[in-house]
Amino acid sequence: MAAPLTSRRARRERLIHVKLPPFQALLEEHRVDVxxxxxxxxxxxEADDCFQETWIAALRAYPKLRRATNLRAWLLRIAxxxxxxxxxxxxxxxxxxxxxxxRAGASPGLEDLVEEEPELWEAVRGLPPxxxxxxxxxxxxxxxxxxLARLLESxxxxxxxxxxxxxxxxxxxxxxx
Amino acid sequence: MIDNPxxxxxxxxxxxxxxxxxxxxxxSATALPDAAPPELDRLLAERxxxxxxxxxxxxxxxxxxxxxxxxxxxxGLVRVAYTEPHTGVLEELSRKVSPRVLEAPARLDxxxxxxxxxxxxxxxxxxxxxxxxxxxxxxxxxxQATARIAFGSTSTxxxxxxxxxxxxxxxxxxxxxxxxxxPVVVPCHRVLRTGGALGGxxxxxxxxxxxxxxxxxLI
Numbered sequence: 001m002a003a004p005l006t007s008r009r010a011r012r013e014r015l016i017h018v019k020l021p022p023f024q025a026l027l028e029e030h031r032v033d034v035x036x037x038x039x040x041x042x043x044x045x046e047a048d049d050c051f052q053e054t055w056i057a058a059l060r061a062y063p064k065l066r067r068a069t070n071l072r073a074w075l076l077r078i079a080x081x082x083x084x085x086x087x088x089x090x091x092x093x094x095x096x097x098x099x100x101x102x103r104a105g106a107s108p109g110l111e112d113l114v115e116e117e118p119e120l121w122e123a124v125r126g127l128p129p130x131x132x133x134x135x136x137x138x139x140x141x142x143x144x145x146x147x148l149a150r151l152l153e154s155x156x157x158x159x160x161x162x163x164x165x166x167x168x169x170x171x172x173x174x175x176x177x
Numbered sequence: 178m179i180d181n182p183x184x185x186x187x188x189x190x191x192x193x194x195x196x197x198x199x200x201x202x203x204x205s206a207t208a209l210p211d212a213a214p215p216e217l218d219r220l221l222a223e224r225x226x227x228x229x230x231x232x233x234x235x236x237x238x239x240x241x242x243x244x245x246x247x248x249x250x251x252x253g254l255v256r257v258a259y260t261e262p263h264t265g266v267l268e269e270l271s272r273k274v275s276p277r278v279l280e281a282p283a284r285l286d287x288x289x290x291x292x293x294x295x296x297x298x299x300x301x302x303x304x305x306x307x308x309x310x311x312x313x314x315x316x317x318x319x320x321q322a323t324a325r326i327a328f329g330s331t332s333t334x335x336x337x338x339x340x341x342x343x344x345x346x347x348x349x350x351x352x353x354x355x356x357x358x359x360p361v362v363v364p365c366h367r368v369l370r371t372g373g374a375l376g377g378x379x380x381x382x383x384x385x386x387x388x389x390x391x392x393x394x395l396i
Contacts, residue, residue, distance in 0.1 A: 019272065020271060020276035021268065021271060021276070022233075022267040022268060022270060022271040022276060022278035023271075023276055023277050023278050023279055024235075024262075024267060024278050024279050024280050025267065027218075027221075027279070031213050032211060032212060032213060034213075035210060035212070035213035035217075036206070036209040036210060036211075039209050039210055040206075040209055048214070048217060051213060051217055052217065052220060052221055052224060055221050056221070056224055056225065056228065056230065059225055059230045059277055059279075060228075060230055062276055062277060063275060063276055063277060120201065120202065120205050121205065121209075124202075135202065138199070139199050139202035139203050139206065140202065140203065140206040140209070167198055167199065170198060171198060175198060175201070
């Protein structure tokens, strides 16, 4: 397909159009992170729906993107919104704090926490939406605050605060190694 | 700005204990799935097609000439390439057709079936709708003239140039054939040099010879 690359028309098109990678490349690069995000924040039973709703919404919006940078934050922003929609539409309440208070007395050790992963993530799911997204992105993905701020559409400081508040709530609920 | 995602990076905000909690969250993340269930891809492609968001569906098809990437838009087959995905062919589709490119093998079942039949010698023409989106102007005219050359017969660069309306643009006709986005299906392999020499072929001359032998032109 050499010919069109050298044509004036193709050169003009390259200038006015953002060079977006094929959507499949995006899916392959980020599908695991998006799926883990969905499991962690929407729960296993809602994860498949969250995953599909996220990618369909992304596919719908994709050609209108102005730049092909920060695509992970863009995708997780969509997943964040879809996880909230799912919570709302199923009438789910956040996991009540009462379900874990006994931990405050006897703090589990680190090994216990690792073994009891589902409960720890259940506690994360009980956090306010921005905090649970912040805690996931920061601890699981090691996401820089710049990127997290973009994802949360907040300031750098607010992004840090969401991580801090989320971790503090978890600690207050007894998740304190 | 570089952010350190290690527990040290949040030390200024924590009052102690957060580093260990973060470590626990990180460790417990290993219990999160490390892959999404594969059937989700199929469901996603189906849903994308149903909502008219699947602008370019592609699949890889095995052939005696090696793997072929085949891609279709809702209008028809838009690309056949002697290659595997991830060699630039998907980027080209993203740039020139639409970035909504998804692997969706089920959308290419008819293409796969007709190609199989052709390579097995059970089919002499393709009944697939074609999308000419990757061709323009003279190239398009040359390729549409080429599409009318019947199985088992041949033409020449001069003839297709002439049928495309520019009898003297023989070299340009050669370039147009070299840029054929639909090899095999638009049979540019049936165009030879005046005098019978094979000429060129984007997929390599061995492939052109294979196809001409398959069609009984070469023995």
